[in-house]
Amino acid sequence: ISGRYPKAPTLADFWDRLLAGDDCVDEIPLDRPGYRRYAELAREKFGDQWPRWGGFLDDVDAFDPQFFHISPRDARLLDPQERLFLTTAWETLEDAGYTPASLADPELGDERGSVGVFAGVTYNNYQMFAGGDLDEGRWRIVGSQTFSVANRISHLLNLGGPSLTLDTACSSSLYAIHLAVAAIRRGECAMALAGGVNLSLHPSKYVMLAEAGFLAEDGRCRAFAEGGTGYVPAEAVGAVLLKPLDRALADGDRIHAVIKGSAVNSDGRTYGYGVPNPVAQAELVRAALADAGVDAGSIGYVEAHGTGTSLGDPIEVRGLTEAYADAAAPHRRDGRPACAIGSVKATMGHAEAAAGIAQVTKVVLQLRHGTLVPSLLHTPELNPNLDLDSTPFAVQRESAPWERPVLPGSGGAAAGPRRAGVS
Template sequence: SLTAIHEACEHLYRGECELAMAGGVNLYLHPLSYVGLCANQMLSIDGQCKSFGKGGNGFVPGEGVGVVLLKPLSKAIADGDPIHALIRGTSINHGGKTNGYTVPNPTAQGELIRSALERAGVHARTISYIEAHGTGTELGDPIEVTGLTQAFRKDTADKGFCAMGSVKSNIGHLEAAAGIAGIGKIVLQMKNRTLVPSLHAQELNPNIPFEQTPFVVQQELEEWKRPVVELGGETQEYPRMAGISSFGAGGANAHVIIEEYVPEEKAPIRVTAHNPVIIVLSAKNEERLKQQVERLLSVIGKGEVTESNLADAAYTLQVGREAMEER
């Protein structure tokens, strides 16, 4: 799914389309998938994905689907779209020949992340979170941290400034949808300005010298503060930025740099007797229309529709809903 996002971004850059939907889906519809995974000894023995944790012994399969709608920022702003985050840069490569199908290449991973940072025009010191691939294996996790460290070291020798986690510890490995699941986690963390803990990592993998790296495994709920960094003799606050990695068995690698969107402050539209808005409701029949009215009254009663967002509610009901027969 991260490769799909990379390809979609490339088409947008070249002007070959005006918008794109990209994502992935993973379903286990036949026992043969589990038979193959077991035969290759890839699954966790205890059913826990211990990303960067002690005793990581394999991955946990998961099912899921995710998709993003991508659009050039200028067009999204002009169209008044809700913007959840910005994609600053993407990169893909391949690990080439290694000692085995599931053995990653740390050099290729490092080059991939370095390429994404350079394409994004982002200094590694300003990245404050990494949503890691983090399959929870004794071999893969140390190699991933090695590749990340190599990429970051070209910009900074600082240690312990970047949080790290993996949604695989929560929902398992979604394979083709793993990348889009991680993007969902990043966007939610940005929206809530909160870093959430990566599970099953109270004791860290002893094969990873985290104290010598830029990374700290996120182990508790914490406010995600914007980093204040000195670069070129100038100290300033940078927006929340995150990198996300996806490394497929067989060597297919992808990395995306995501930045929070900080909109320009706009005065809310004031709804008054002289500046009214129209609330439109429709349904298939009169009974369902009455149900729509009751639902709207319910959310108004709960305070979810207020004077401050009444214009937004009217806009969504006019533009974002299908007009049915009974109105």
């Protein structure tokens, strides 16, 4: 596993930020191309409340091309999202203890590794810089084809499995993991790299979000909290290396976590194109639980989508509650609600295509440390539209030990495994 998040260039830094309940949102970096002019126009239109908040990565233009046998000239043409995901994929292999050579599969016959690559990417506006240059009479090539985010890795690391970039908006990197697991189960590859990348490279993105009314007025993602008016965009990149559990155990791999199951669907027609469907969400969670073969009562934490909107958060909790309605009675030693719920967006903002891999990474870190981190960061007051008293959920307000669940019929002695859901 590997990744970079706002104010957290390493996963150790990311954990420190999560544990401390830090606010990693900042003002947009005006030294990036186009953003200073955007700031001037936004101030004219919105005044002092001009949209200027986000979670940003440092040094998104930094890349070591010769390490990857890419010429500096060619590297300058690549979308920074492609360069960043390539670097993160390499770091993920390092964390797993693999090299491209050690991934070679004798059955393929030419030293290729039977490894798939699945990358979630949504925004594709880097090429707009070339368009601006053309308008001013300058000729410049900019590579901004999202297929290459995955295919560049397969090419450079000599990987022979499926290689694809997908865009399902905010679910892109979770969908990438879902497809990677399915490809392994079908025998299309023996292992898979999966994750996502999201950078705010061109200010036109902020223009669109501001005009559409998506941005939070105070620049904070108030997940499950009072006062949420929208979300805050965030930059992020992350990836995991996936492998069947029995093979990982046999090979002596270091295993961070186990994916028990997953599911996908669509909301279909709702009251509006951006309005979620609680019935579809409940069906989705039930399908994921069935695929995993676990009871909802054994899950101690849900990492929710939790964008912090007054409408979206209650609908998500409603869908989860309906899915959990048939679960076995929860078992907790201290009598607290059975399942904690939280959202990484309260810490860093909404990473859009990389939101799902940020959620998964947070869950993995909590499993590693046996600790739940706070999610209610910007106000102690819950969203008044949430009725949590009638649900099995409680918003995680502070850092606390993640207790193992008591197994039914054990008399309170036996403890089961820690399990989490990611929505």
